[in-house]
Amino acid sequence: MMATNRRLAVDSSAVTCFITLSLACLHVTAFKSQLFTRLGARSFSSEPPIIYKTFYFNQRINHFGFLEDGTFKQRYLVADKHWQEPDGPILFYTGNEGDITWFCNNTGFMWEIAEELGAMLVFAEHRYYGESLPFGQDSYSDSKHLNYLTSEQALADFAVLIQNLKSKMPESPVISVGGSYGGMLSAWLRMKYPNVVVGALAASAPIWQFPRMVGCGDFYKIVTQDFAKSGQNCDVTIRRSWKAINNLSSTASGLQWLSEEFSLCSPLKTKTDAVIFKGWLQETWVNLAMVDYPYEASFLQPLPAWPIQVVCKYLAFDSKASDYDLLHGVSQAAKVYYNYTGSSSCLNTSQTATSSLGALGWTYQACTEMVMPMCTDGVQDMFEPEDWNFQAFSDECYSMFGVRPREDWAGTLYGGKDISSHSNIIFSNGGLDPWSAGGVTYNITESLVSIMIPDGAHHLDLRYSTDLDPPSVRAARALELKFFQEWIDKTKKRTGRSGTENRL
Secondary structure, eight states, rough: EEEEEEEEETTTTTEEEEEESSSOOOOOHHHHHHHOOEEEEEETTTTTOOOEEEEEEEEETTTTTSSSOEEEEHEEEEEEEOOOOTTTTTEEEEOOOBBHHHHHHHOHHHHHHHHHHHHEEEEEETTTTOOOOTGGGTTTTHHHHTOOOOOHHHHHHHHHHEEEEHHHHTTEEEEEEEEEEEHHHHHHHHHHHHTTEEEEETTTOOOSSSSSOOOTTTHHHHHHHHTTTTTTTTTHHHHHHHOOOOOOOOSHHHHHHHHHHTBSSSOOSSSHHHHHHHHHHHHHHHHHTTTTTTSSSSSSSSSOOOOOHHHHHTTTOTOOOOOOHHHHHHHHHHHHHHHSSSSSSOTTOOOOTTTOOOHHHHHHTTEEEEOOBBBBBBSSSSOOOOOOHHHHHHHHHHHHHHHOOOOTTTHHOOOTTOTTTSSSSSEEEETTTTGGGGGGOOOOOSSSEEEETTTTOTGGGGGGOTTTOOOOHHHHHHHHHHHHHHHHHHHHHHTTOOGGGGGG
């Protein structure tokens, strides 16, 4: 996914909070210990069981050089129950920064339309995540081994894999699908390899969240708007909470009170701990904005329906509330996110999202090519003021990995906002999703189209449909399916094959 890059100063040291599309905010000292875990089961038994086969494909470690010929096994999942041979379409999910089974389990839209389209589903894992490790257990050992973790290499993996699949089913048109960073890859796959995919759905894909393309503060403005309209004084209380935390954390007794009030697994002992604590809370509010779904879900954490509305019930304070009363409300609000099920004995400030996401890998990507500026001013948003400082960010990346980011490389590589020469890409964005700030939210051409979902959070359209879905997301899915059918039919007409309208 993409990283939003914020720098928090801690006395002489620095803690960088990388806000990813996958949304894990970890601290620099914790990055080295992060490993990849798996989520093997679906969250809700009410959803239909899914059946797929697991395969491994030998990929080149380096697609863009000829001296090295090392390979690794890329994992991909195939579901062909509804595929209509010999020329049924292929819906190809461009894997994100994490275990591919997790994304497979959470992309209900593809599973629900497979039968109607007579489609085969393929979920391809992104290199360096899940089981697709180019150097096995050494893949994260140092920057030399991490050197091949780039979006360019990942896109080449997808293109080569698709070409291999097409060698066995040459008449099957391929449509790429992805959400968040996977959505960016889906769009870029169509841009870079239009001979491989006939169209792309890029859901919640912030392909413009790069330097000088959008305002660095737009992301946090949307987060704040979500809270402001979900409860009385909700955003105001959060804005006031930072000063209250600063007041209490100035003493040892205040740090102890905060640790006990928030049921922290690791007590706060220093000012640095307090800064990390505030970063953890900030990520909590961001994550809630991304997963503000109209039904119970456990995409990042188990949550109630419309979780921000539930959170805001604890934050309706007036200006007379004491620091202690205000922060008691904040602690109760935070526990909606971290302990909705009541099963957690304490809250862990080193984790804000599912461990199926590869936080360390994404941090490296943010430190190389995925440079996504973020800033806050404390006025138009509910967070402490923090400027975007590329040099400071670069220095922190260098201290972690021994590499420096290329600030403008993504814009150079993928065209920035000048993409009108491309075709057949759907950009869907939710009005509640802060990542829409860096997304394509208007039609560029007749075939580069934007679908806005006013009541939608992060790639809601890719999730399984429910009776609680707002009309806007139902309409979005219907329109996306319509475009898919048009792309498939046009491709088949060019090759002399019958279209979807002729299927039984």
